[in-house]
Amino acid sequence: MIINEFLEGQSLTAYEYFGAHFVDGGVRFATYAPNARNVTLMLNGGEYEMTRLDCGVWETVHPANAGDIYQFIITTQALQKHYRSDPFAFYSEVRPKNASIIYDINCHEWHDGQWMSKRDKCYDKPMNIYEMHFGSWRTKFDSENDDRFYTYDEMAELLIPYVKDMGYTHIEIMPLTEHPYDGSWGYQVTGYYSATSRYGDPAGLMRFIDACHQANIGVILDFVPVHFVTDFFALHIYDGGFLFESDREEDRFSEWGTALFDYSKPHVLSFVKSSINFWIEKYHVDGLRYDAVANLIFKHGRRDEPLNDTGIWFLKNTNYAIQKRHPDVMLFAEDSTDYTKVTAPVEFGGLGFDYKWDLGFMHDTINYIKTPPYERRAHHNKMTFSMSYFYNDLFILPYSHDEVVHGKQTMLDKCFGSHEEKIATIKCLYTFQFGHPGKKLNFMGNEIAEYMEWRPNKELGWNLLTYPSHDSVHHYVKELHHIYLNEPALYENDYNSGHFRWCDANNSNQSIYAFIRRDNFGKGIYFVFNFSGLMQNYTLRVEQNGDYIEILNSDKDIYAGSNCLNGDMRAFNFSLNLRLAPLSCAIIKQK
Template structure:
C-alpha cells in the first residue's frame, strides 16, 4: 500500500515539528482506488506493530508500517468512521467518534489498547471558544490545563487518559511530554485551535500523578520546556514539572460553613485575622526543611486559633513558587498549591477542616507580577505573552519581575479565572491582593522617561483598573460572602467602594496610613509623645472613607525593622506594656484586625522564613501575658457588636477626649445599634492617670471593666478599676454624666455599659 502523504509530511511528524498533526494523524477521508475510504494513521515510536480494532464486530485490521520510525496507516471502509471526521484536523465536540480502538505492540511485546488521540473530540465547545476569544471564560481552569477524562465508555479502560490544553499562540509546534510517553515529544504533538492559539491533545493512558511539561518550538525555531500555566500540581522545588491532578475526588464537608458565609453581612462580622507563613509557623523534625503537611497544619492551626480566638487565617501565598525566600510572592504555578506541604487533595482537606471548625481561610494572591524563571510564564511561547514587550511597561524595576499585560484579553481572563479557581475548587473565603498600588500607577517606582503614559497622558494604568474591577465583580457575584482585600498604600479613592459607584470593588482595604502613623508614634519615647498625638487622631479623619483592615503584617517585622516588641521604646517592662497598649488600642480602633504570627507572643527576633516564631519564649510569664491579652482582645471583639458591627461607619465611633496632648490620653466610645456601648481609655505614658474624669452618655449608672491591658494575667501592674465604675452624675466632656477612671500606665482599660 502506498500512502497519499508526502515524505515531507511524514518527516515533520517523525522530527516532532509538525504544526498541524491532526491534519495527518487520526481518521481521514481518502479516495482509495476510486472508492471513498477512511485512512487511520498513527505515529508510535519504539513499536513493533499496530492494529485498528473495529468496535462493532471486533475485527482487527493490521496497520502498515509506512516508515521505520513508527508511522502506520490502515485503509478502512468509509462506514468505519462518521462522515463528520473526514479531513478535520480537530474533531468537533460531539458524542460521535470513530468506532475503533488502536492496539500497539511495544518492543517489549506488550500490546497496549488505546483511544486514537487524534480522533477524540475537543474538550472545548463552541461556547468555550467564544468566551475565550472574548476573554470572559471565568471557568477557564475547567478547559485548559490537564484534565483526567474518558474518551468513551469502554470497560477495558482503553478510553481513559488526560486532556491537555495550553495557550501558546506564537509557537510553531507544541508537544506534551511526561511520564506517560517517556518524555518523547514526538509521541504527543498537539493540535491547534485556529485563531485562539490554544493547543490541545488527549493523551491515552496518562493519569493523575503523572509528571509533564509542554515542549514548545518558538517562532525562532528554538525549543523550550515549560510548566503548565494552569497546572493543578507541581513537583517539589527545585524540580519544575507539572503534575496531573484530579480535583474532583475530595468530598467536602463544609456545607454549613459555606451556606452561612453566603448569608452573612460581611462588613458587620468580627474579623480577627491571623497571618501565617505555613512553611515556618511550626515545623517538624525529620521533614523536608521542617515543612509540615497541610493536614497536620490544619489540626495544629485549628487548635491554636480556637485557643487564641482568631476567626480567620490569612496565608501568605500558597501558589507554587520556585524560590522559598520569596515567601510565595514570586508565583509560577498560579493554579497549584505549593507541593512543599502536600498535594491538592491535602490542601482541600486543610480548608475543609478549618471550615468545619469555624475558621475562615484567606490567601494572598499576586496578580501584580511574576518571576523570570525559565519554566514559568516568562516569554512562554518565545514571545512576550503574559507580559508587555516594552520593559517600561513589562518589567518591575524593584523586584526584577515581569508585569502582566492587563490590556490583553487572554491575560485578564487567566487572572480572573485564577481568582475564581481558588474560591471554586478550594472553597477559599477571600483573596488579599498584594501590591495593588504597583498595578494602579504606570510610574510606580519609575523616574521620568522610564514609563509610558496612558492614552490621556496620565499615570493611571487604565487596563489594570479595568481588570481589578472585573475581578472584584466576578468574585462577589459568583461567590457571595467571599471577600477581597487590597494592600494599597496610596490615597486612591474608592478602593473598597462598589464598582457601580466608581470604586475598585474590594471588600476591604489595608489601612497602611494607620499602621505607619501608629508605629511611628509608638516608637517615640513616652515623654515626647505629647508632641505627636495628631499621628493617632489623624486616622479618624478618614477612618470611614474605606472599609479598612488594620494590619500589623509580616512587612512590619522584616528587612531590618525588627520585631514589634523590639520597636517599642523603654526598659523591659515598658516594652511589654507598650506592646500591650498598641494591641489594645488597635483592637478597639474602628476596622478589622490582622496580626502576623509571632506578634502575639512578643517574639524578639525579626521573622525569617526558615525559622518562624520563637515558641520557647512562652516559658516566660511576660510573653504568655501578651499571648493571653491577644486571645482576650479577640474574644472581646467577637462578643461585643460595639467593637465590630459598625467598624466602617461613623455611627460606630465617638471621641470623648482626644485633645489632652499633655497627658497623652485618648478616650473614645465604640457603639452599635442594639448593643451596649464600650468606653475605651488609653494612656500612652508610664504615669498612671488616677481618678481621671471621663464624660459618659446618659443611660445606665454602671460601667463594667471588661479588659485592662495592665492586668497581672497579662504581665502588668494591676492598676485598674475592677469590677467597674459608678456614674457620678457630674457633667463632663459635654456629656451629662461622668466616671472617674484609673487609667493604667502605658495601658488601656475598656468598659461596657451595664444597665
C-alpha cells in the same frame, strides 16, 4: 465556547479547558501558544505531537494517569526548544523540579455545607484575621530540608485548635500558589492554578480548608495579580513571544525583578481572572487578598506616576465578575495609595473590593509607639488621624508580615523603652487596634511578643512563652480577642460613624485618648489609654450615670502589670474618676 471567552478576556473558567483533563480516551492536554512554531507534549519521558488550532491553541488526547509527569516542549520561531510547565497545571513537582503533574482536581468530597450556606462578607460580624506563613508557623525540627515542614493535613491538627482557642475568626495564608524560591515567601509565582507541593497535594489543602470551615474558621489566601517570576520554565516568554508580559520592554519588568502581567491583552485578563475564580470554586476559599494593588492603580505603584489604566481595568473587570458570581466571598486590597473608592462597587465607579488595608493606620500608630513617651505630646495626632478618613472606605487594620522583616524590628521591639515598657506599650497598641473601628489582622508572632524578626526558614520563637512577660502578653491578647468576639459594639457597626465617638481626642499634655463604641441598642464600651510614662488621675466623661465595670486592664498583675485597677465604679455627673498606670489602658462597660 471557553476558548472564545478566554481569547476575548471574558472567561472565569479557563481552567475547565486548558491544562490536563480526563476525557474519553485518556487525558486532553491544551495550551495557548500562538507564537510557537511547534508544541509537543512530554509525558513520562515520551514526546508526542500536538495539533494547532487556528486560534493558537495546541491540544492532544493521550492515554495517561493521575500522577503522571508532563511538560510542554515549545519550539520558537527561532527554532529554540524550551521545556515549559503547564500554566494551568493543578499540581507540580516539588522544587527544584518544575514539571507538571496530572491531577483530578475534583477528587475531594466536601463536608463544609453548613459553613458555605451562611458565610458572608462579615460587615456586621467580628473578623479577627491571623496572617501566617504555612512553612514557618511551626516546623518539625530545625532544618533546611523539606522534611521540616508540616503537611496540610498535619497543620489542620495543630493550627485550627490554636486559632480557635486564641479567638481568631479567619486565617490568612501567604501565597500557596506554586513558587520556586522559598525566600520569595510565595510572592513570585510560577503556578497560578497549582497549590504548592511543599506541604502535600491539592486534596490535602482541600482537607485543611474543609476542616477550618467545620471549625467555623474562614480561610483567606494571598494572591499575586501584578507580576510573575522570570524563571524560564514558566510564564516568562512562554511561547517565544511576550505572551503574558508587555511587548514594550519599558513596561515589562517590575522593581522586584519579575515580569508584569500585561492586562491590555484579553487572554491575560482571562488567565488571572480565572485563577481567582479557581481558588474560590475548587478550594472553597472565603476571600483573596490582592498583593501590591498600588501597582495596578499607578505605574510602578507611585502616586506621582500616571494611572495604570490597564491595571484599573483588570481590577474593575475581575472584581465585578467575581462579586456577581460569588457575592459571599471577600476581596481585600493591599493598597498603599490614597486612591478613592477602592471599596465602592464597580457600578458606582469603584474598584469593587470589599475591604482595604489601612496602611496609614499601621504606619502612624507604629511611629507613635517608637516615640519616647516624653515626646509623644508633639505627635498626639498620629493616633487620631485615621478616624479623619476612616469612613471613606471599608478598612482592615493590619499589623502584617511586612512590618516584622528587613530590619524593621518586630512589633514589640519597635516600642520605645525598657523590656517592661515595651511589654506595657504593646498591650496598649493592640487594645487600641481592637477598640478602633475596622476589622483586625495580625501576623503570626505578634501575639507572643516575638523579639526576633520573622524568618521564613525558621519557626516562631514559641519558647518565649516560657518567659512570664511574653506569656502574659499571649494571655492578654487572647482575652482581648474574646472580648472583641463577645461584644457586638466592637464589630456590628464598624462602618457606621454614629457608633463611634471620641471622648477625649486632644489630651496631648497627658498623652491620653478615650473613645466609646456603641452597639445597636446604644449601649457603649469605653476605651481609655495612657501612653505617657507617668501615673495619671483622669476623669472620663460618660453618657450615662450609674454603675460601671472595668472588663480589661492591661496593668493587671496576671498581665505583667502593677495591679493599678479601677474595678467597679459609679458615675456621678456623667463622670468616672480613673487611676491609670503608666503605659496602660482600660476597657470599661456599664453594668
